[in-house]
Amino acid sequence: MSIAIQASTRTDDGPLLELEGVRTHFQTPRGVVRAVDGVSLTLERGRALGIVGESGSGKTILSRSIMGLLPTRGTIRQGSIRFEGREIGGLSRRAMRDVWGKEMAMIFQDPMTSLNPLMKIGAQIAEPLRIHLDMSRSDAWATAERLMNDVRIPAAGRRLRQYPHELSGGMRQRIMIAIAMACGPTLLLADEPTTALDVTVQAQILDLLGEQRRDRNMSLLLVTHDLGVVAGHTDDIGVMYGGKLVEMAPTAELFANMKMPYTEALLQSIPKLADPSHTRLNVIAGRPPDLVNPPVGCRFSPRCPYAQDRCREEEPPLIPTVEDPRHTYACWYPVGSPAYHETKARRQREAEVAA
């Protein structure tokens, strides 16, 4: 497709997206909410990065910050966001409008409420084409039909003239993907794209996203609370906690060699099929931190089973591991360290005594 080629032959070298100390704070009556509190990361062209964390970890606000799609009043934005080699961190909504939908597109969580109920599907897909690429109505609709074929919607010609309520949730999420793909963006931000869908449909949508990303040489930032979702569909994974990145690594490396007790806890909280039925679910005790008054030291320390005094006093920096410089983590006593084993053994003894 001509549009996709146009987008992928952009000649800028260097990473597609670079974040440096990004902070997004909101002024509220309760105080300043530090939703995103100093995140730095790099996303290379054509790669997929998963951002994982509980609700309230700041992952959604991070994706919105990259997009610049934030409420204007009471929002404090700091740090640098470089996209396609240019600084977009401080741009106004007005200035971002030429980027939105054209170079950077977003897919939302709930396909049931994210489409305009009074507009035909075709018109909704055609809209960005007409705005950004100045297509005529008939060209835009023809392209919309092709996009619907691309996202495997059967009988696209007929569906084009239907309204959102005539389509199922999975179909609507495919439409959302078609809308996002329309102008051939180089970066796709997907915020929990499968959370509202049936499990069987989830896999289809994720596969479709991966396939579209490869076909169009597009980068993907996949935000989710589900480690299982990102496992098979991303090149790298970043784990967020309390508005900060606490661990980041290539996917296989992360699963093989995780350092943060929080990442470990997230993984353990996924129920396993091999477990006998009625096995107690592993939950992370406590609640996500209050982002108005975050805990001193490591933000995970109040909930961390391996926390020591130092964790509650001093904040650990994000440092690379010895084995793999691409693998960074922020922890004083990472998984596998002597202190970790010691505490783990002690916990186990205590549990046995209690039993």
Add this chain to the structure above:
Amino acid sequence: MRYFLQRMLQFAVVFFLVTFGVMIFMRIGMNKPGDPARTMLGGFVTDQKAAAVNKQYHLNDNVFVQYFYWLAKMFRGDFGISVQQNITVANYMKGRVLVTFFLGFYSLLWALIIAVPVAVYQAYRRDSNFDRAGNLFSFLFVSLPALVLAPVIIQLFVIRWAWFPRISEKVMPWQSLSGHFKNFFLPVVVLTLPLAAIFARLLRADIVQTLQSDFITLASAKGVPPSRVLWTHALRNSLFSLLSSVGVQLGALVGGALVVEQYFSMKGMGALLLTSILSKDLFVVQSVTAIVVAVVSVANLLIDLTYAFIDPRIRHARALT
């Protein structure tokens, strides 16, 4: 089709209840034993005349019989006579219908022309000074009915500045456009302001809510300019309270016309209704009510069709039944 039949049945029931109810209440008011005609005609009539009127309109029959005689006549285009003025009701109403029609039409039109852009901009710039001023004014005019507003306006524009005539003559646009404007301006203003205020309040609230929707965020994320987000995506999805309110306010507008025509001495349907109620001119009251019911019902039917026109979900749900 079934939907349409349903609506027709609804109309018939409403029409019956209102016109029959009006007749009953009018009759209660004039029920001197034995002789409604005498009440209608006033004190100084001969017995023969009273008896003739009673007989002609079956006034001494059972109310149901009476009602159906009236109904049957009306369907043949005979609205009866004004017993007071001794002319046919049709003649009596002729000319007056247009006055009230123009009053209602202009005030509805202007209320919408004012309210829609104001509400859209208020919602877009929520909590701005413009929004606050808009809320203040709409609150002010919602709480100022025509009854209060009219004397204030007359005091200012007629008595103090003498920009407009005291009495609004019934000048039609094809007679003199400037005269038409001059005579209708103030009454229309009195009717428009409260109406515009109600519409603006409703629409603003709905747009504010619609603007929180996911599909609005998606529209922005597609790079759609704010003006298009507002006027195409948000406005269309926010029209429903406004539309149903237009239907309700049409009925209220008749009451407003009644007051305004009185204040500006206009010879319209409202004034006619008021004088004939006071003089117990039964057939005039019944005919005017019948026309008002018919107009309001038809307008509400049109509004319902507009819903379906705007919202495909309503269209499809109706196609299924």
